[in-house]
Amino acid sequence: LLKGEGSLPVNIKFCFEGQEEIGSPQIPGFLAKHKELFACDLAVSADGGQWSNSEGILLVALRGICGLQIDVKGAKTDLHSGMYGGSIRNPAHVLAELLTSMHDANGRITIAGFYDDVVDLTPEERAAIARVPFDEELYLDDLGLEATFGEAGFTTRERVWARPTLEVNGMWSGFQGEGVKTVLANEAHAKITCRLVSHQRPGKIVELVTAHVAKHTPPGLTVTVSPQQTSGKPYTVPADHWGNAVVADVLREVYGSEPYHVRSGGSIPITGVFLDELGVYTVSFGFGLDDEGFHAPNEFFRLSSFVKGQAAYCQLLKRFAKG
Amino acid sequence: LLKGEGSLPVNIKFCFEGQEEIGSPQIPGFLAKHKELFACDLAVSADGGQWSNSEGILLVALRGICGLQIDVKGAKTDLHSGMYGGSIRNPAHVLAELLTSMHDANGRITIAGFYDDVVDLTPEERAAIARVPFDEELYLDDLGLEATFGEAGFTTRERVWARPTLEVNGMWSGFQGEGVKTVLANEAHAKITCRLVSHQRPGKIVELVTAHVAKHTPPGLTVTVSPQQTSGKPYTVPADHWGNAVVADVLREVYGSEPYHVRSGGSIPITGVFLDELGVYTVSFGFGLDDEGFHAPNEFFRLSSFVKGQAAYCQLLKRFAKG
The missing domain is CATH 3.40.630.10 (Zn peptidases)
Structure with missing residues (x-):
């Protein structure tokens, strides 16, 4: 010009x-x-x-976003799983239980207050989403998957475009090499990001997840939640x-x-x-x-x-x- | 001589x-x-x-022992957790759920048939175990822990010496580095060993765990259980x-x-x-x-x-x- x-x-x-x-x-x-x-x-x-x-x-x-890391700490050192297995909390088990406790069987997030600030889609908005072409079979084929999965009561498009999520991006504990190592690791870790929709706020969601973890942490070991820098409002x-x-x-x-x-x-x-x-x-x-x-x-x-x-x-x- | x-x-x-x-x-x-x-x-x-x-x-x-590895496979490749999160099964979530499903809240193993071949301790055997000196406070102090945990109805010594266990020795999925990576990993893995007591058999226990995993695998992705070489009868x-x-x-x-x-x-x-x-x-x-x-x-x-x-x-x- x-x-x-x-x-x-x-x-x-x-x-x-x-x-x-x-x-x-x-x-x-x-x-x-x-x-x-x-x-x-x-x-x-x-x-x-x-x-x-x-x-x-x-x-x-x-969608907006917030990120956090969960760190589970047990004994002072890694232990022999034969000498100690069955007598103390295994941090890997505790982490798995914490992560599992965050969704119900239908993929809905179970963290108290998580959906409080979600503004539901209007019928017009749902209709607008439905008008956009979507071929679920092609979608699955591209991914090499046999089934979609997510929050009940919503279409795949609605789940991705207009509903909040809580996804584990990474987790690790103990031995990852070839073969067997009979270790009872003293640490387990997970990285999580949540995608947010109006009017959820990243800081509040991190607080809610932190409170959930505190409530579900069994006695006898330490679990910390650290907010990550990545953060954005919906x-x-x-x-x-x-x-x-x-x-x-x-x-x-x-x-x-x-x-x-x-x-x-x-x-x-x-x-x-x-x-x-x-x-x-x-x-x-x-x-x-x-x-x-x-x-x-x-x-x-x-x-x-x-x-x-x-x-x-x-x-x-x-x-x-x-x- | x-x-x-x-x-x-x-x-x-x-x-x-x-x-x-x-x-x-x-x-x-x-x-x-x-x-x-x-x-x-x-x-x-x-x-x-x-x-x-x-x-x-x-x-x-x-105790005897058997080992196995669980591999969860989802989509063809790792995915963007914003573009796909909430619409498909996350292998890390599925693995966490599988691991969690293997114990109840009291530390008892929930795999069908797992305890079938366990020979209960006689009162004399329990008394013999109780006669061996054990200072639980010192035990916890050595480990840096605040509480023991395990199968209800048994002492710490009985849990370690005479009851079978199922312990995760390692698990991993997705991103483990510094900071945030909004990935939805297409794989998740765990290594498990079970300690066995009379008359449990390593091969049978691996079969029972495999059947449990098959029964609890949600549709839409693949979970395999591989027996590991480490194996020993109680x-x-x-x-x-x-x-x-x-x-x-x-x-x-x-x-x-x-x-x-x-x-x-x-x-x-x-x-x-x-x-x-x-x-x-x-x-x-x-x-x-x-x-x-x-x-x-x-x-x-x-x-x-x-x-x-x-x-x-x-x-x-x-x-x-x-x-």
Whole structure:
């Protein structure tokens, strides 16, 4: 636009931030300190994609996140499982019991208060999710699995896009080598992240999990819960927000069809930070496609999407200028 | 004796075997093949100890052992916990649930049939165990623990010496590094050993655990149980067996007091192999002491015990000769 028309139709401020994958620990403080420098009417994020080469999406919600580590400590040292097995608590057993106690048999989280701040989906929102194409058989086939599983009363899409989760990302205790070692380890560990939806707050969820662990810790050993740095509020932007209306207009022009209203099971914590610190919503306007291997080796971006994206961004700025 | 008296009072055959710590996979076949070469009236094992520098023990039972590994496999690859969390089974959760399902809240093993072949202790055997000194406070203090735990209805000594166990020796899944990785791992693993008492059999116990895992495996993923090479039958020798009577006589002379009748929570699988293959009991006649760091760095053996043991072995052989 600058080259072709000599000027931009609206004022633009760019914000490049390189710590997204480690939880952006410094950005909230930085934005708070420089509110005037970042003052704006709307944020546009290029972190996003489109449904396919021929269909667009409007991203209306992202899940939040919090992380924690559980450490179970028993005896002073590892012990001989023959000499001590059966007479004292095994930290590996205690960890397994703690993790098991966090879900019921139907995949619902059993931590007291966990769902208190979850805003239920409206019938309209459920209908919007159901309108987005989803082939469960293909989904399972891609994963090499035979069945889905999750909170009863929700579709697979709803579970991933609009319900909170508590997932173990890692756990370890004792001997992991070849063969047998008759050890009774004195430590066991697990890493957990929870995905959150409106109006859950990361700090409160960590507190609830910590209280659950304390309540379920058997006597005679020590269990600690450490909050991890990764943290982000859930984010929702109304589908009919003026920023989204403009994005939808442009996408209709680009693809000739109505964009799907989608949510993401993942998290882009800065969307919540912009809302908190600058009081502005973020609309997603990106052109990645699902087969481009996000975060994987050989991740790529189509050259054709560069061309399409550049043109679309020009359109977007012009429409913003029209108000 | 050979040097001092020129001849031995009984015939002795020596058997040195170097695979004990890896489960002696070759010895049963070897003994079966050379029964005549090994034919004897009694086996004497130097793998054992005494109660203290001034008190002796008669070892009347050792627990058996079997080992297995559980492998849970889910999707084709590790997945993004935001994009898939909450919609499919997490192998780490499934493993935790499987492990938890193997004990009740009182530490009793819940695997169907697990206790079927356990021979209950007689009142006399329980009394013999109770007669052996045990200071629970000192036991906990040594371990740095605040409470013991185990199968209800049994003392700590009974749990370790005369009841079977199922202990996780190791488990692992997903991310174990610093910080957070929002991965939904596609595998989870655990290593288990069971200590067995009469008349439990290692092969049957592995089958029972395998059946339990199969029954508790949720649909949609694969769980396999692999038996490990380590395997040994529980071993009991009557306290009043003639071999033990001779051992007790010698110990009375050495220490001037009645030896304690003790059992071991650990396993010496060859005792069961000698019984099966050669039809002879093994009596334990060793002079190690508890503070000598068995299997630990800086393990040692008192020089005074060498002297005492040599003299005691001479006594033992002479008494055997008396019949």
